[in-house]
Amino acid sequence: MTVNSVSHGAAHEEATERTPLFRGLASVAEDSEPNGNEPVKKPLDKVQMFLLCYARMMEPIAYFAIFPFIAEMVERNGHLPESDIGFYSGLIESLFSAIQMFVLIFWGRLSDIVGRKPVLIYSMVGMSITPVLFCMSTTLWQMIMFRCIAGVFSGSNLVIRTxxxxxxxxxxQARAFSWFSFGGNIGLVLGPILxxxxxxxxxxxxxxxxxIEFFEKYPYALPGFITGGICATGVVVCGLYLKETLVKDEKPIINSSGELVQxxxxxxxxxxxxxxxxVAFVLWLYxxxxxxxxxxTxxxxVDLYTSVExxxxxLTTNQISLWMTVQGISQATWxxxxxxxxxxxxxxKGVLNLCSIAYPVFFALFIVLNALLRNGSPxxxxWFYILGAISAIIGPGVSMSFTGVQLxxxxxxxxxxxxxxxNAIALTGASAIRSLAPGVATAxxxxxxxxQILxxxxAWxxxxxxxCIFTVGSRWLPDNKRPQSSDDNTEDEDA
Structure with a gap:
């Protein structure tokens, strides 16, 4: 029994050294039994997770709600020729990500100093106001300005992750971040619909x-009011019920013998x-x-719409919508x-390795699908319908890599x-990529x-x-222990 206790203590100490985050959160995530020997695992707080997932929905709702009418709004407010609409629509979206890239470090640093909850609330208040201002814009410059301000207040995602x-x-943590990602997917679906x-x-x-004169003068105000109102509900419920998670003002820990422990x-x-x-390697992988x-994305x-020749x-517009709906549902399920x-x-590491193998195959399927349609035989x-179903239903499993790199x-x-x-450093890099990659990819x-190259x-x-670079890179991740189940613990005790 003594040998087992020592081995458990050594294993716990080794795991703690490898995972400093959970060492710092020991007082939050674990409680002790009365004898103080063995930590009691703390179950996931479902209320707090629900609040965080609800808050996670807000940013994609506010971000994607303008997509269905952004081109029409640009044309109306800018009095532009049709050939210039795409440029200014893309510019407005790129500016959001560019501004976000410069402010995320500030939000992350601030949350480490004053706490997670106040920074989340500040960010969500801004997120509630900016959609209203943007959707009531009557000039192109107002649209650009208010979208940039929206980028300034786009720190909620990184705080929620933390x-x-x-x-x-x-x-x-795996279950927690799967629900976190699910909340983001729901927001991504609801935003364009609204x-x-x-x-x-x-x-x-x-x-x-x-x-109604108001809606004739401001034809896009209604989605702004609704999305802003939804974000405001997030401010209220999180303000009232969300608990702070940052452990501040840590004091030296002294044991019963008077020795300094921490x-x-x-x-x-x-x-x-x-x-x-x-850290640098995982940031690159992220x-x-x-x-x-x-x-x-x-x-x-564009590929779904482009002709087979x-x-x-x-595909038609309705078929594209169906394809993307199936893909979204599949991704959430995975x-x-x-x-x-x-x-x-x-x-x-095992999950990331599986995703890394699937990515090249998933992308190659689109080349195969076009080749099958060109052939046209029965x-x-x-085979097109079989592989198309695989692409839309099984392919989105690669999205598990998003949660994997966060873990x-x-x-x-x-x-x-x-x-x-x-988290701010990681998301700053992601914002920089999002501001440039889509334009380069479509070009x-x-x-x-x-x-007619290849x-x-x-592009594929x-x-x-x-x-394939990800396929190679994921192999270099440090080996991690899979979470122990109760069966595993029983086996250890028997040993």
Whole structure:
């Protein structure tokens, strides 16, 4: 029994050294039994997770709600020729990500100093106001200005990530982040729906709104009010019920013998954080996964619409909508149901390795689908439907890599006191990629289609090797222990 106790203590100490984040959160994530010998695992707080997932929905709702009417709004407010609409629409979206890139470090640092909850509330208040201001813009410059201000207040995502980490333990973090990702997916689906259904109500619903001067003057105000109101509900519920997770004002810990056990941690600079063991590599891996996601998201809708003769799939608008809906539902299912099970069975590195193998295959499927449609024979058409279903239903499983790299980031965090800053560094890189990658990806796709380079498959031919870099890189992640189940613990005790 004594040998077992020593071995358990050594194992716990070794795991703590490898995962500093959970050492710092020991007082939050674990309680002690009356005898003080063995920590009691703390279950996931479902109320706090629900609040964080609800807050997670807000940013994609506010961000994506303008997508259905942004081009029409630019044309109306800017009095532009049709040829210039795409440029200014893209400029407005790129500016959001560019501004976000410069402010995330500030939000992350601030959350490490004053606390997670106040920074989240500040960010969500701004998120509640800016959609209203943007949607009531009457000039192009107002649209640009208010979208930039929206970028300034886009820090909620990184704070929520940090709070999810601090609310979970090694045993519950996979489930916690799968629900975090699910909340983001719900917001991504709801945002465009709200924008499309509510924009220009006088034109869409003349029986109800015709003659209302306000909506005739401000045709896009309604989606702004609704999205702003939804974000405001997040401010209220989080303000009332969300608990602070940052452990502040740490004091020296002295045991019963009067010996100093733990001193307060000194605050680390960004340079020190990045130079900590494993951090730079995981930041690169995180950025690479985000690059794959943004490139694919930009190329896929264009490829689905492009005619078969030019290298695309040639779907109608309704078919594209159906395809993307199935893909969205599938992605949510993979994240909520499959990821926790696979994470428990294979560990985080194992899940990332599976995703890294699937990425090149997933991208290559779009080349195969076009080849089958070009062939046009009955057997080729049958295979198109089979592989198309695989692409739309199984392919989105690669989205588990988004949660996987977040958990990898948690694993290498040198201290819980800088977790907000580390998340900010990672998301700053992602924002920089999002501001540039979509425009480059669609330009390359257009060049390939226009000049029929590789039969219009130039973009996919470039994307596949980029995905293979992730396949190689994921192998270099440090080995991690999969979370122990009760059965595992029983076996250890027997040993």
């Amino acid at each position: 709070m999810v980490s601090e609310n979970s333990t090694p045993e519950t 924008g499309g259904v509510l924009a220009n109500p006088v034109k869409q619903y003349p029986n109800i709104f015709k003659g 001193q307060p941690e000194a605050r680390m600079s960004m340079s020190q954080i990045i130079k900590s063991p494993g 950025s690479h996964v985000m690059l794959l996601a943004f490139l694919f 930009a190329i896929m809708p 030019l290298g695309g799939i040639g 994240l909520v149901l499959a990821f926790p099970l696979l994470h428990r069975r294979f560990g985080n 057997s080729a058409t049958a 990898a980031l948690n694993e290498v965090t040198p201290s819980h006191r800088v977790l907000g800053t580390l 390359v796709y257009a060049i390939g289609v226009r000049n 039969g219009g498959q130039l 031919a470039i994307l596949i090797p980029i995905a």
